[in-house]
Amino acid sequence: MDQFKNIRIKDVAELAGVSVATVDRVLHKRGKISEKAMTKVMEALEKTGYKPNLIASTLGSNKVFKIAAMLPNPALDDYWNQSGSGIFKATEEWAQYNVRIEPFYFNLYDKKSFQQVSQKVIDFKPDSVLLAPVHYHEALDFFAELKKLEIPYVIFNTNIQEADPLCFIGQDLYQSGRVGAEMLATKLGKKGNILVLHIYEETENAIHVKEKERGFRDYFANNNLNDFTIESFEFPDFNDAVFIRELQQILSKQQVDGIFVPTSKWTHLTALVLDKTGQKDIALVGYDLLKDNIHYMYEGIINFLIHQNPRKQAVKGIGYLVNYLLFKKQPPLSDLFPLEIITRENIKSYIHSDLN
Amino acid sequence: MDQFKNIRIKDVAELAGVSVATVDRVLHKRGKISEKAMTKVMEALEKTGYKPNLIASTLGSNKVFKIAAMLPNPALDDYWNQSGSGIFKATEEWAQYNVRIEPFYFNLYDKKSFQQVSQKVIDFKPDSVLLAPVHYHEALDFFAELKKLEIPYVIFNTNIQEADPLCFIGQDLYQSGRVGAEMLATKLGKKGNILVLHIYEETENAIHVKEKERGFRDYFANNNLNDFTIESFEFPDFNDAVFIRELQQILSKQQVDGIFVPTSKWTHLTALVLDKTGQKDIALVGYDLLKDNIHYMYEGIINFLIHQNPRKQAVKGIGYLVNYLLFKKQPPLSDLFPLEIITRENIKSYIHSDLN
DNA sequence: TTGAAAGCGCTAACAT
DNA sequence: ATGTTAGCGCTTTCAA
Numbered sequence: 001m002d003q004f005k006n007i008r009i010k011d012v013a014e015l016a017g018v019s020v021a022t023v024d025r026v027l028h029k030r031g032k033i034s035e036k037a038m039t040k041v042m043e044a045l046e047k048t049g050y051k052p053n054l055i056a057s058t059l060g061s062n063k064v065f066k067i068a069a070m071l072p073n074p075a076l077d078d079y080w081n082q083s084g085s086g087i088f089k090a091t092e093e094w095a096q097y098n099v100r101i102e103p104f105y106f107n108l109y110d111k112k113s114f115q116q117v118s119q120k121v122i123d124f125k126p127d128s129v130l131l132a133p134v135h136y137h138e139a140l141d142f143f144a145e146l147k148k149l150e151i152p153y154v155i156f157n158t159n160i161q162e163a164d165p166l167c168f169i170g171q172d173l174y175q176s177g178r179v180g181a182e183m184l185a186t187k188l189g190k191k192g193n194i195l196v197l198h199i200y201e202e203t204e205n206a207i208h209v210k211e212k213e214r215g216f217r218d219y220f221a222n223n224n225l226n227d228f229t230i231e232s233f234e235f236p237d238f239n240d241a242v243f244i245r246e247l248q249q250i251l252s253k254q255q256v257d258g259i260f261v262p263t264s265k266w267t268h269l270t271a272l273v274l275d276k277t278g279q280k281d282i283a284l285v286g287y288d289l290l291k292d293n294i295h296y297m298y299e300g301i302i303n304f305l306i307h308q309n310p311r312k313q314a315v316k317g318i319g320y321l322v323n324y325l326l327f328k329k330q331p332p333l334s335d336l337f338p339l340e341i342i343t344r345e346n347i348k349s350y351i352h353s354d355l356n
Numbered sequence: 357m358d359q360f361k362n363i364r365i366k367d368v369a370e371l372a373g374v375s376v377a378t379v380d381r382v383l384h385k386r387g388k389i390s391e392k393a394m395t396k397v398m399e400a401l402e403k404t405g406y407k408p409n410l411i412a413s414t415l416g417s418n419k420v421f422k423i424a425a426m427l428p429n430p431a432l433d434d435y436w437n438q439s440g441s442g443i444f445k446a447t448e449e450w451a452q453y454n455v456r457i458e459p460f461y462f463n464l465y466d467k468k469s470f471q472q473v474s475q476k477v478i479d480f481k482p483d484s485v486l487l488a489p490v491h492y493h494e495a496l497d498f499f500a501e502l503k504k505l506e507i508p509y510v511i512f513n514t515n516i517q518e519a520d521p522l523c524f525i526g527q528d529l530y531q532s533g534r535v536g537a538e539m540l541a542t543k544l545g546k547k548g549n550i551l552v553l554h555i556y557e558e559t560e561n562a563i564h565v566k567e568k569e570r571g572f573r574d575y576f577a578n579n580n581l582n583d584f585t586i587e588s589f590e591f592p593d594f595n596d597a598v599f600i601r602e603l604q605q606i607l608s609k610q611q612v613d614g615i616f617v618p619t620s621k622w623t624h625l626t627a628l629v630l631d632k633t634g635q636k637d638i639a640l641v642g643y644d645l646l647k648d649n650i651h652y653m654y655e656g657i658i659n660f661l662i663h664q665n666p667r668k669q670a671v672k673g674i675g676y677l678v679n680y681l682l683f684k685k686q687p688p689l690s691d692l693f694p695l696e697i698i699t700r701e702n703i704k705s706y707i708h709s710d711l712n
Numbered sequence: 713t714t715g716a717a718a719g720c721g722c723t724a725a726c727a728t
Numbered sequence: 729a730t731g732t733t734a735g736c737g738c739t740t741t742c743a744a
Contacts, residue, residue, distance in 0.1 A: 008737055019715045024739070032713055053737055054452045059411050059720050060738035096410045096683075172705060182701040186542055219701070327452070338709045339702035345538040345575070346695035349528060353694045364721055375731045380723070388729055409721050415736050416722035 007048040016044035027052065054327045058098055065099045065325045067318065068126035070117060071157075072108035072134060078290040079264045079310055080108065083132065083157070086314025093315070094322050101318060102126070108203065109238075111135050118142040122149070127325055129153040130317040133160050134203045154320055154331065156313045158204045167320055167331040169313045171339060173208055176306055177215025177262065179339045180285045183304040184258045185220070187283045191227030192257030195250070198234040199243070199266055212262040240269060247273045256282055264288035267305070271296035289342065289350060297347055305347075307340035311354060363404040372400035383408065410683050414454050421455045421681045423674065424482035426473060427513075428464035428490060434646040435620045435666055436464065439488065439513070442670025449671070450678050457674060458482070464559065465594075467491050474498040478505070483681055485509040486673040489516050490559045510676055510687065512669045514560045523676050523687040525669050527695060529564055532662055533571025533618065535695045536641045539660040540614045541576070543639045547583030548613030551606070554590040555599070555622055568618040596625060603629045607638075614639040620664075624648035627657045645698065645706060653703055661703075663696035667710060 009027075013020045018037055025031040026041040033041075044050075074084025084103070091101045104121050107113035114135045121129060122145060129146060133139035133155050143163050146153050156169040184194065196216060198209055213232065220228050233250065235243050247270065250256075259274075259282060261267045267286025274282055275296065285304045286293060296302045320331035342350055365383075369376045374393055381387040382397040389397075400406075430440025440459070447457045460477050463469035470491045477485060478501060485502060489495030489511050499519050502509050512525040540550065552572060554565055569588065576584050589606065591599050603626065606612075615630075615638060617623045623642025630638055631652065641660045642649060652658045676687035698706055 006737090010737080020738080021715060021740085022713085025714090028739090034713060037713080051451075053415075055411050055415050056720090056737035057739075059409075059415055059722090059736090061740080062720050063739095095407070098411075175701065175705060179699065179701045182699055189545055336705060336708060338696070339705045340694070341697040341699065341702060343535065343538055343697065345531065345535045346697065349531060349692060349695045352692060362721090366721080376722080377724085377731060378729085381730085384723090390729060393729080412721035412736090413723075415720090415738090417724075418736050419723095 006053065007050045008053070009050070012041065012044045012048055012050050015048065016040040058326050063098060065127045065322075066124065067099060067101045067128055067130065067321050067325070068104055068121045068124050069101060069130045069314070069318065070104040070106065070121055071130075071132040071314070073105040075105075077108060077265070078292070079288060080132075082289075082310040083314045086311035087130075087318065089311070090315045090318035090322075094318065097322065097326060099322055099325070108134065111138050111202075114138045115141075118145070126151060128166075128321045130314070130321055131155050132157045133163065134158050134205060136160065136204045139163070139204075152321075152324065154317045156317045157308075157310065158208065159334075160204070166324060167317075168334045169317050169320075170336065171308055172336050173211035174215035174218075176308075176339050177212035177217075178219040179215075179306055179341065180212070180260050180262070180304070181216045181219030183341065184260060184283055184285050185223070185225060185228070187285075187303055188228070188258050191225075192283075193229045193255055194231070194258045194260060195256055196230060196232040197247070197259060197261045197266060197270060198232060199238065199263065200234055200236055205263070209262045216260055216262075243269055244273055244276075248277060251277060251279060251282075258283040258285070261286040264290050264293065264308075267302065268292035268296055271299075271301045274301050275299065289347070289354070294347065294351070297342070297344055300344065303343070305342040307342050307350065309337055309340065313337065362409065363406045364409070365406070368397065368400045368404055368406050371404065372396040414682055419454060421483045421678075422480065423455060423457045423484055423486065423677050423681070424460055424477045424480050425457060425486045425670070425674065426460040426462065426477055427486075427488040427670075429461040431461075433464060433621070434648070435644060436488075438645075438666040439670045442667035443486075443674065445667070446671045446674035450674065453678065453682060455678050455681070464490065467494050467558075470494045471497075474501070482507060484522075484677045486670070486677055487511050488513045489519065490514050490561060492516065492560045495519070495560075508677075508680065510673045512673045513664075513666065514564065515690075516560070522680060523673075524690045525673050525676075526692065527664055528692050529567035530571035530574075532664075532695050533568035533573075534575040535571075535662055535697065536568070536616050536618070536660070537572045537575030539697065540616060540639055540641050541579075541581060541584070543659055544584070544614050548585075548639075549611055550584055550586045550614045550616060551612055552586060552588040553603070553615060553617045553622060553626060554588060555594065555619070556590055556592055561619070565618045572616055572618075599625055600629055600632075604633060607633060607635060612638055614641070617642040620644035620646050620649065623658065623661070624652055627652035627655075630657050631655065645703070645710070650703065650707070653698070653700055656700065659699070661698040663698050663706065665693055665696065669693065 009020045009023050013023045022037055023041055025033050069087045071083050072080040074081040087103050104117050106117040115138050131153055139160055152166050154167045155163055155165045159168045159170055196213055217230055261270050264287040280301055284302045286302055287306050288308055293305055323329040365376050365379050369379045378393055379397055381389055425443045427439050428436040430437040443459050460473050462473040471494050487509055495516055508522050510523045511519055511521045515524045515526055552569055573586055617626050620643040636657055640658045642658055643662050644664055649661055679685040
């Protein structure tokens, strides 16, 4: 009859013939307990199927949890801007609870900055950390420090094998390259000359790009699509003007049917070139719902975008952390997001629902 | 300094020179309050920027909210099975809170059943309802009843203009048809003969299908793809065997390059036919991650699936309701999900992340 | 090693 | 119309 009346600690205590404090000690493994009390409580716990009321729990312990969110400065990059907006959304979402989320921004291209900011994070004494570890070696040091201080962390966007996080949130890069290949192949049909455009980077991003390219090439190889040619170009640095000029040169010299750009920023720069030179018939597959990419997709210059959903990555990362701290809920070891394919016809549905 | 110390009702009360009960009355607009007290409290609320602590609130009011989830029987249909699993997930997710989620299943093809079950829902005296209104007229009656009883409701999957829900959750059907067309056109290139396969239905589903077809045809028209032919077939009933036989006949008589099937169940039946007759070269675009559809996608017979994400629809529907009941948070009037394109290369990433 | 009791912030019954 | 107070279930301090 009263199947919906919840079992309270008090009920367990009565059944075990001890006080609530003793039950609490058993539940949280704190303090000393006699063997006798222990077994009695365990039995009562078992028999009643006690489930803690986490609402009461967070209210009872009036502790405020501090979460540090460390990522590249959103003001300097449209991709990271989306992650930043995810952090912001999560902050609002959890405002009611006893959590304080503090953003820490570093410079994407400056390892020193990463180190300095990670020190600031440590000084903040967070209860846990959400982190985009784009600088490999510096991140390793930071992980070691976090481990020493027993601060649990979730990493997103970039995976690092040696890390020992609660959870990694991101995508399967290799498979993402395969998806890009599949789309380009579908668009081009039986054959074509394809370019893969890289930019040399010092960040961990370089590995991102290599993995995507590996998947991209494997797709063609595995499906015996031998009438396609695939050629990679690695541009030496981040200079937009140089990139534009050199790409124009390449395109003027050879017959190109499709281009795959494994990073979000260079996707719209490539689109810009195709727009300028009027080569709208070249199929273009790139990454992410950046403002400029959206523009060129509407223009019909970008054909497919693979969406990495940086915003949702951040929201979910914070969510995992809050649930871990407040409710002791273990997140999955890895949460690989779906490889979302964006086209001219479904892009609006993504932009709208991104705000949800 | 103490910017992080939260303002409590007590603080507001002291500042306003009244008791906590008065502040509570103002906050919840219950009971009578003198003008004078009202303004003082409002001022104090304003000045302090008071935000309620919802944890304490749900704990304090020991009320258990009842949510009824009414949908077609998951046991009889793989599509609705996914919605059912969403309800189940939501039940787990909110188990901690003071909510009790009760599923109510009706027979998808039986209007009488819908009516009977809606009566059961009323008898359950829910605080709010999540509902898939697949039977138009019967749903209207139910909505009227809910309105009379002042029970708020969220509808999902099927929209009904005359309804007055807190929120509709689903997809833009017209645009979804356009996405299907876009994929088929990309696959086929410049020209081709296309079939659109319908099954005559009495449910509100019929409108679903019509909207999708409208979008599908508009895409070709708007893009001046005049070298495509599009022909629709409406099958008279739900008999699998008849469908299979007739489709085989059609395919043997005419040259078909692509098929668009606007519903999930008939997608894999069509795939079955193509598999049987060995016509794997016919491009097939259908709906949803049903078990059989997944199979035929791996087999390379289904080329694209549009994912309606029934599971997430249900999870989110319950989420909106809980937030509304517990936290008085208004959901958006409509939450249109992204039009997710599934292919052989990204399908696994969807299956995995669907479990998150 | 254990228990009693005072919170946490809010709600609601009861008193005035 | 307003105030007082005893919960809600859990945590945590203090005393035993």
